[in-house]
Each structure stands twice: as C-alpha cells, then as structure tokens.
Amino acid sequence: MKKLILIIIYTIFWRNFLKIIIGLKYYNQQVLRKKKQFILIANHNSHMDTMAIMSSMPSKYIHRVHPVAAEDFFGGSRFKKILMRYMVNATLIPRKRANSDEDIDPIEVMSNLLKKGRSIIIYPEGSRGVPGVMTDFKKGIGYLVKQNPTVDVIPVYLDGLHKTLPKGKNLILPYNCRIIFGDSINFDSFDLEDIIIDAEKAIHKVKSLVE
Amino acid sequence: MEKIISSIDLNAQIQWVIAIILSILVIATTTFWIWNKLKPSKLVNEMTLRTKSWWGMCFIFLFASTVNPIITYIGLAFLSFFTLREIYTLLKLRDADRSTLLVCYLSIPIQYYFAYQGWYTMFLIFIPVFMFIIIPFLLVLSGDTDDIIRSMCILPTSLMLGVFGISHLALLISFPAMNEGDISGKALLLFLIFITEANDIMQFVFGKIFGRNKILPKVSPNKTWEGFIGGVISTTIIGCFMGFLIPSLALWQLILISFCIAVLGFMGDAIISAVKRDFGVKDMGDSIPGHGGFLDRIDSLSTTSSPFFHLIYFMVIV
Numbered sequence: 001m002k003k004l005i006l007i008i009i010y011t012i013f014w015r016n017f018l019k020i021i022i023g024l025k026y027y028n029q030q031v032l033r034k035k036k037q038f039i040l041i042a043n044h045n046s047h048m049d050t051m052a053i054m055s056s057m058p059s060k061y062i063h064r065v066h067p068v069a070a071e072d073f074f075g076g077s078r079f080k081k082i083l084m085r086y087m088v089n090a091t092l093i094p095r096k097r098a099n100s101d102e103d104i105d106p107i108e109v110m111s112n113l114l115k116k117g118r119s120i121i122i123y124p125e126g127s128r129g130v131p132g133v134m135t136d137f138k139k140g141i142g143y144l145v146k147q148n149p150t151v152d153v154i155p156v157y158l159d160g161l162h163k164t165l166p167k168g169k170n171l172i173l174p175y176n177c178r179i180i181f182g183d184s185i186n187f188d189s190f191d192l193e194d195i196i197i198d199a200e201k202a203i204h205k206v207k208s209l210v211e
Numbered sequence: 212m213e214k215i216i217s218s219i220d221l222n223a224q225i226q227w228v229i230a231i232i233l234s235i236l237v238i239a240t241t242t243f244w245i246w247n248k249l250k251p252s253k254l255v256n257e258m259t260l261r262t263k264s265w266w267g268m269c270f271i272f273l274f275a276s277t278v279n280p281i282i283t284y285i286g287l288a289f290l291s292f293f294t295l296r297e298i299y300t301l302l303k304l305r306d307a308d309r310s311t312l313l314v315c316y317l318s319i320p321i322q323y324y325f326a327y328q329g330w331y332t333m334f335l336i337f338i339p340v341f342m343f344i345i346i347p348f349l350l351v352l353s354g355d356t357d358d359i360i361r362s363m364c365i366l367p368t369s370l371m372l373g374v375f376g377i378s379h380l381a382l383l384i385s386f387p388a389m390n391e392g393d394i395s396g397k398a399l400l401l402f403l404i405f406i407t408e409a410n411d412i413m414q415f416v417f418g419k420i421f422g423r424n425k426i427l428p429k430v431s432p433n434k435t436w437e438g439f440i441g442g443v444i445s446t447t448i449i450g451c452f453m454g455f456l457i458p459s460l461a462l463w464q465l466i467l468i469s470f471c472i473a474v475l476g477f478m479g480d481a482i483i484s485a486v487k488r489d490f491g492v493k494d495m496g497d498s499i500p501g502h503g504g505f506l507d508r509i510d511s512l513s514t515t516s517s518p519f520f521h522l523i524y525f526m527v528i529v
Contacts, residue, residue: 023296166306173312174292176300176496 003063006054006089010062014055022048022164023176027210029056031154031181036061037119038152038184041141041199043134044123045162048172050088052161052179053121066091066113067121091120107143114148124199131162137200142192145199152184155202157209182206224456225277228401232269236262260501268499268508276400280384287381288323292316293505294373294513297496302369307355308362311346315366318342322374326381334382338375343367372483373506376513379520380404388528398456399523405453406469407515410446410476417441431484439477446473457523464526471522472515479514483507 018024032038042049050067057065071092075081084090091113093106113120122144124137145153160177185202187195243259275286299312318338325334347363380403383389384396418438426434450469454460460468483506487495496504 023293023300160300163300169306169309171309171313173309174296174299174316176296 002086002089005086006062007059009087010051010055010057011059014051018052018055022172022174024052024161025176025178026056027178027180029181031183032056032058035119035152035154035184037064037114037117038154039114039141039144039148040065040119040121040154040156041124041203042121042156042158043203044125045128045131045133045158046165046167047128048161048165049123049158050090050121052158052177053156054088056179056181061119063089064117065089065119065121068093068110070095070127095126107140107147110144111147114144114151124196128162128167131166134203137196139192139196141199142195145187145195146190146192149187149190153187153199153202154184155182155199155206156180157182157203157206159207178210180206180210182209222395222398224398225401228398228405228453228456229273229277232273232405236266236269239265257501264499264501272404276397283384284323284327284381287377288319290505290509291319291323291374291377293498294377294509295319295369297498297504297506298369298373301490301492301495302365304365305355305358305362307353308350308366310353311349311362311366314346314349315342315370318370319374322378323381326378326385329382329385329387331382331386334378338367338370342370346370372513376516377509379516380512383516383520389523393458394523394527402453402456403472403516403519404512406446406450406472407476407511409449410442410473411480411511413445413449414438414442414477414480417445427481427484430481430488434477434481434484442477443470443473446470446476457527459527468519468522468526472519475515475518476511479511482514483510 019026040053042053054062054065054067067088067090069075069084069088069090069092071094074084074090075092081092084092091109093109094104095106097105097107110120110122122141124141125135126138126140129135145151157180158177159180160175161179163173163175164177165172182202182205185198187198239262240259243255243262247255247259271286275283295316299315304312322334322337325337346366350359350362350366380400383399383403386396389396389399414434415438417440418433418435421437421441422433422435424436425432426436426439447466447469450472451462451465454462454465457465483495487493494503495506498504499508502508
C-alpha cells in the first residue's frame with residue numbers, strides 16, 4: 001500500500017512534473033538500477049532536492065528508501081509527522097547527538113535502518129544553507145560510514161534546484177536544473193576525517209562530470 | 212483517436228512540401244554518412260548530429276502542424292514555455308521577481324487562447340500593451356526597488372522574444388481571413404518555417420564555404436558578409452520556388468516576402484547571439500543535440516513570424 005502511494009506520488013507525478021514543467025534533467029541515473037542498498041549523499045539547498053532524488057528511484061525498491069529529516073523542523077505537529085512518514089517515506093531524527101542514555105542517537109537510528117536492509121538519503125551539510133553554495137560536511141556521515149563500511153555510498157550533485165524553490169519561499173517556479181548521479185565511493189581509509197574529505201571530493205567530482 | 216486522424220487534411224501542396232523536406236533530410240543524412248566514411252572530421256560529426264536532430268524536429272513539427280489544430284496550439288505553447296524557461300535560467304533575477312515570473316509564464320496560455328479564438332486585436336495588444344504595463348507594476352508591488360529597472364525591461368522583452376513572435380505561428384492557423392479561398396493557414400505556416408530554416412542553413416553554408424569578412428566581429432565570429440549575402444539571395448530564390456504554397460501571390464510579392472524573411476531571420480539570429488555573448492554562454496541550453504537550446508533554433512523564427520503575418524495580411528487580405 002505504502003509502495004503504491006509512493007509510486008503514484010514520485011514515479012508518476014513528481015517525475016513527470018519535474019521533467020516537463022520544472023525542466024529537471026536526470027544524468028547517469030542507471031547507477032541506481034543495480035544497487036540493492038545504499039547511502040545516498042547529496043548537496044542540499046532546497047526542499048525540492050528530496051523530491052528530485054525520490055523521483056529518480058526505481059519503483060522496484062522506492063518504499064525501501066528513506067530520506068532522513070530533522071525532527072525539530074519536520075516533526076513539528078502530528079499532521080506533519082504523518083505526512084512525512086507516508087508521503088515522503090522519511091525517517092525523523094534529532095539534529096544533536098545524544099548526551100544521555102534517554103536521548104535518541106541519530107546515528108543509531110540510521111544504522112538500524114541500514115541493518116534492516118533499507119537505504120537512506122542524507123544531506124551531510126546538515127541544512128539548506130546559502131543558495132547555490134556547498135558548505136562543509138558535518139561529522140554524521142563519517143560516523144555512519146564508519147559503522148556500516150559495507151554499504152555503498154552514492155554521491156549525487158543537484159545543480160540549480162535552489163532556484164526553483166529557494167529557502168524561505170513557497171512558490172515553485174520552472175528553471176532548467178540537473179541531478180547527476182555518481183558511481184559509489186571507494187574509501188581509502190575509514191578514519192572519520194578521511195571519510196568526510198572523500199565524500200566531499202566525490203560530490204565535487206560528480207559536479208564536474210557534466211560540464 | 213479516429214476523430215484526430217480523420218481531421219488530417221492535407222492538400223496537394225502540403226504533401227509536396229512534406230516530400231521535399233523528407234528528401235532533403237535523406238540526401239543530407241546520406242551525404243554526411245558518406246563524407247564521414249571518406250574523411251572523418253569534427254565538422255562532419257557535428258553536421259551528422261545536427262541532421263539527426265533535424266529528423267526529430269521535422270517529425271514533431273509535421274505531426275503537430277498537420278494532425279490537429281489543437282495539438283498545434285499546445286505544441287507551440289510548450290515551445291514558448293521551454294524558450295522562456297531557458298531565458299530565465301540564464302538571467303540573474305532578483306528574489307523579488309519570483310512572483311512576477313509566474314505571471315510571465317501564465318501569459319503563455321492566455322496569449323495562445325487568444326490565438327486559438329482568433330481574437331486579432333486582443334492577441335496583438337496583450338503582450339506589447341497589457342503585459343508591458345502589468346509586469347512593471349507587479350514588480351513595484353513586490354516592494355524591492357533595487358535594480359528594479361533591469362527587471363522591468365528584461366521581463367517584458369523576454370515575452371516578446373519567447374512568446375509574442377512564436378504565437379503568430381498559431382494565429383496563422385486560426386485567423387479566419389487566412390483560411391479562405393486558395394490560401395490556407397497550414398500552408399502559410401509551412402512556408403514561413405521552411406523559408407526561415409532554409410535561410411538559417413543557407414547563411415551557415417555560405418558562411419562556411421566563402422566566409423571571409425566578418426559582419427559583426429564583436430558579436431558573432433561566425434557571421435560573415437559572404438554568408439549573409441549568399442544566404443539572402445539563395446533564400447529569395449528558394450522562396451520563389453516554394454511559391455506554390457501561396458498561389459495568390461504575384462512573383463514580386465514572393466520575392467519581397469522571402470527577402471524580408473531572410474533579412475529578419477539574420478536580425479533575430481544576431482540579437483540572440485548578442486544576448487548569449489552577454490550571458491557568457493555558447494548555447495542557450497542543451498535540449499537539442501548539436502543545435503543547443505530551443506532559443507538557438509527558433510531565434511530567427513521569433514523575429515520573422517510577426518512581420519510575415521502582417522506582410523501577408525496587407526498583400527492578400529487588405
């Protein structure tokens with residue numbers, strides 16, 4: 001049932017809307033086809049980013065892909081929570097790491113999802129930030145990859161989507177924009193710092209693929 | 212489906228044009244294929260890619276223009292929409308312009324609705340009069356006056372480039388007086404597009420073969436006097452041969468119209484070249500392989516279609 005809702009929303013509605021009206025172009029989308037499980041990392045400037053990534057998922061496993069969202073921003077009300085859960089298939093996590101035992105640890109939530117065989121979409125920058133600018137990655141991606149070294153990490157570069165729906169606006173406008181998928185990252189070492197640097201480099205490399 | 216197909220109405224002249232277009236494409240494809248086998252070069256590769264795109268564009272255009280008028284209007288409206296989107300992607304607009312942009316996009320269906328209804332006066336004044344007043348006022352309403360004059364000029368002009376000119380193609384089909392007696396809107400549309408595109412190709416070919424003296428050295432290094440003059444002369448000759456599409460025109464009228472299309476096509480090309488130079492890009496987009504964006508292909512059409520419509524109006528109807 002959930003799968004059907006997601007297919008109707010993303011594979012049918014959003015994909016065509018983004019392609020025809022917004023003018024989004026998908027590059028190198030076939031890397032997703034063979035993968036079973038992955039951590040998808042992308043630069044983040046707009047709410048449209050999640051729509052663009054979800055709409056490019058193959059309908060075969062779209063229900064097993066979870067965008068990770070900040071609980072303080074998206075989990076404000078009960079209605080929002082249900083919407084996020086069923087319409088976006090999102091998993092809500094707190095933005096801060098756990099200080100005591102009672103708090104939920106965000107890394108643990110994501111790791112548990114990965115252990116269940118689910119895939120996740122995360123934005124390592126942490127927030128949407130300044131339009132069109134990629135900021136430094138937070139440490140979360142490092143911890144996550146370190147704990148789950150066998151899961152593929154796919155870098156994705158989103159180009160121009162911040163123009164269609166900038167931060168703080170609620171009018172979606174057509175602009176030609178692109179989503180570019182890269183091949184999964186080979187990490188040389190699983191040190192926290194190295195993982196973060198490698199991930200950043202990978203996204204910049206994807207950016208230069210189509211230019 | 213049956214209704215759509217039964218409305219296909221091709222008179223003998225239009226069938227001839229379709230035959231001519233398809234044979235030109237076949238000849239071009241085989242020529243470049245043989246050329247590529249004998250002496251491969253970068254130019255031939257580009258030409259092969261361009262010819263391939265021409266096949267696609269011709270099929271879409273012939274399908275849209277002959278099957279059903281409704282499809283023609285929708286297709287042309289989408290062409291305008293894609294063109295506008297391309298312009299706005301390259302323009303660096305202010306955040307305050309966003310809501311006005313939506314109005315710019317909404318003017319497309321309105322303009323094409325006027326074309327569909329054949330409301331001549333409304334069609335003519337909607338963009339050059341109404342939108343030129345409404346858009347600056349909406350920009351004022353948004354409250355941000357920094358650099359506002361730039362947006363006030365750019366947004367209405369983009370509508371002239373992307374919507375006003377192209378929508379005359381739709382008006383040709385719906386305008387009642389253009390579909391009486393021995394002239395038909397479809398034939399006029401085919402004539403205009405055939406001559407405009409032939410002019411583009413001829414100017415390109417003559418420029419490549421004989422090009423020496425640059426006509427606009429600061430704007431476009433590819434445009435030469437030889438290409439321009441050769442293109443205008445050959446386009447005028449082609450126009451005379453294609454005259455069978457508009458039987459009610461005398462020879463001097465055909466020559467005048469083809470000459471005007473050739474010169475105006477060059478102007479449109481030059482205008483968009485200058486715009487691209489200002490943006491600092493080579494092509495407006497990458498939607499049509501080998502050609503660039505939509506505006507790279509229809510730049511000359513946006514300037515030829517409106518004068519063509521009025522020339523025909525004065526020569527045939529008045």
